[in-house]
Amino acid sequence: MSNEALKKLDSHFAFGENWASYAKLIGEPQIEQAKEGLLKLIPAEDFRGRSFLDIGCGSGLHALAATQLGVARVVGVDIDPNSTATAKHVLSERAPHTPWQIENVSVFDLTPEKLGVFDIVYSWGVLHHTGDMWQALNNAAALVAPGGLLAVAFYRETYLDPFWQLEKRLYTSAPPVIQSIVKSGYIGAFRLARAMTRQGSFSDYIANYKSRRGMDFEHDVHDWLGGYPYESVLAPEVDRRLTALGFKAERVFARPKSSGIFGSGCDEYVYRSERRAS
DSSP states (O other), X not given: XXXXXXXXXXXXXXXXXXXXXXXXXXXXXXXXXXXXXXXXXXXXXXXXXOEEEEETOTTSHHHHHHXXXXXXXXXXXXXXXXXXXXXXXXXXXXXXXXXXXXXXXXXXXXXXXXXXXXXXXXXXXXGGGSSOHHHHHHXXXXXXXXXXXXXXXXXXXXXXXXXXXXXXXXXHHSOHHHHHHHHHHHHHHHHXXXXXXXXXXXXXXXXXHTTSTTOOHHHHXXXXXXXXXXXXXXXXXXXXXXXXXXXXXXXXEOOOOBOOTTXXXXXXXXXXXXXXOO
8 A cells, every 4th residue: 555545544443533532531530640651661751851752642642641741842743633633622721831733644744854853752552553554663763863762552463363454444434333333242242251251340440441541441442443454563573673773672561462352452662762863
């Protein structure tokens, strides 16, 4: 698929609509949880006074969290105009003291010449939805300043990836009523599986889920079921690619290949650029 085709929204899941709905839930608990998610990846001192680029900024929650961790400026980009509108609204209301900029642009159009370079480039669970994950990663890596940090998350590879690839393509093109039926069926099956394997109450799981990066269970289920385009990867391949681009691992939170019965979580990677300033 050509880069021009990858930039068209009609073949992508409507992430922006999902983020606009989720943004109505954002309050102080979600912001604090988002900050905790960032601090899991990057120490607090590496935020203060630094520039922060959020590729695939979605609701703007993590760009907002970065402002509260003391970054000097924030730039957020997203291919979906609904996402950029939501992010602008969230930052306008909650980030009055930090310079910020939100742009409606594809990752495939991002270059250092157009946007500059950043101390932190962050893209959590986004690049695997672009249709060309490795070119998207190359573009993101090129925007990291010498000595800067690249923090990304990718879906972990599963044995059922071919099934999920088909499911996501069909879900994305299905009308809302069908999506709702599929989502209800998924949640029901997930709940039953937890009960049968004695993993604790479903209500407790939902309550604890709210502490995961400030996210919401039902919005995440919709995101998972419809997240198309879809790619996945394991840690050794990510390391090989980023090492070749001049990066060195600082923190990696990754697991082995999984069954994928209910999908895949994201593995998280923080790499530092070893390139020198020209």
